[in-house]
Amino acid sequence: MVNILNYKSENFIISSYQKGKEIVLFFLSRNNTISTDKLPKTADTIEQVLPSVFNTTCYNDQGKCFKDEIKNTETAHLLEHLIIEFMVQKEKMRGNKITIKALTSWNWNKNPFGSFKITIKAPQVAKRSFKDSFNASISLMEKIFNQANGQPKQTVH
Ligand SMILES: [Zn+2]
Numbered sequence: 001m002v003n004i005l006n007y008k009s010e011n012f013i014i015s016s017y018q019k020g021k022e023i024v025l026f027f028l029s030r031n032n033t034i035s036t037d038k039l040p041k042t043a044d045t046i047e048q049v050l051p052s053v054f055n056t057t058c059y060n061d062q063g064k065c066f067k068d069e070i071k072n073t074e075t076a077h078l079l080e081h082l083i084i085e086f087m088v089q090k091e092k093m094r095g096n097k098i099t100i101k102a103l104t105s106w107n108w109n110k111n112p113f114g115s116f117k118i119t120i121k122a123p124q125v126a127k128r129s130f131k132d133s134f135n136a137s138i139s140l141m142e143k144i145f146n147q148a149n150g151q152p153k154q155t156v157h
Contacts, residue, residue: 080103
């Protein structure tokens, strides 16, 4: 696996890799925030920034549409949908209509509590949109986390 991008904050840690045709992300939710039910501003924030994510198809256990699912789902599952929707939108702006498949999985018997694996299968051409989508998704996730946890910590220079 070739490492692509990494990110670390008070809220979560992410590393991403290229593995053959797939992009694999390892996501660790910190402070026990593993579900969006602890992040009450999730739906409102997404409505403002990326409402099209509500229309994405989601195959979850309960068969809920993503607009309902988003209120109580794993934080990594939210990240998965944000990244693929940003990629789809960025490709659309370039005149490319694409479909991306992704899956979020976890095994806390084997791996640390709060850790997830996200696997993204995107057409080769769409990989150029990954970096921007990764960064845009992180900004949005930080906004959602910080609204729930109070103001972000200030750095004194
Ligand atoms: Zn889903």
